[in-house]
Amino acid sequence: MDESFQKKCEEVKNIFEPLTTEQRYQTLIEMGRKLPAFPAEHKTPDRIVPGCQSTLYLSTSYLNNKLFFQCSTDALISAGLAALLMNVYSGESPETILKCPPTFLSELGIAATLSPSRSNGLAHIHLRMKQEALRFLMKS
Numbered sequence: 001m002d003e004s005f006q007k008k009c010e011e012v013k014n015i016f017e018p019l020t021t022e023q024r025y026q027t028l029i030e031m032g033r034k035l036p037a038f039p040a041e042h043k044t045p046d047r048i049v050p051g052c053q054s055t056l057y058l059s060t061s062y063l064n065n066k067l068f069f070q071c072s073t074d075a076l077i078s079a080g081l082a083a084l085l086m087n088v089y090s091g092e093s094p095e096t097i098l099k100c101p102p103t104f105l106s107e108l109g110i111a112a113t114l115s116p117s118r119s120n121g122l123a124h125i126h127l128r129m130k131q132e133a134l135r136f137l138m139k140s
Contacts, residue, residue, distance in 0.1 A: 002096040008088045009104045032079025038072030051124030053117045060132040081122045094133035
């Protein structure tokens with residue numbers, strides 16, 4: 001497993017492990033609020049992540065064999081969940097994104113506390129990240 005990916009997973013665990021379920025939701029909301037501004041020109045239909053309860057845009061850039069993600073949504077929990085995945089997967093190689101599942105989510109019990117629709121949205125965000133990784137691998 002990629003060392004930087006593993007380190008980022010451990011950082012997430014260190015943040016979320018001591019928190020109660022309510023504190024975890026508050027932390028996710030804060031993470032969503034702190035997302036950088038999303039360029040309006042990136043809000044295109046091809047960047048919409050299907051399966052999310054609200055409209056969520058995911059934009060991907062590729063630099064030095066690394067993928068970087070940006071997202072935008074009005075739903076705070078969805079934004080937080082996307083931010084959580086982006087914190088771990090942004091700056092990683094396409095191979096790492098494809099080979100390393102977000103097991104930290106189940107280890108922390110985050111996925112288990114989500115409603116079915118939010119859990120579905122989280123899975124679709126991760127799926128889109130993997131699709132983007134595959135797309136960039138096929139280009140190179």
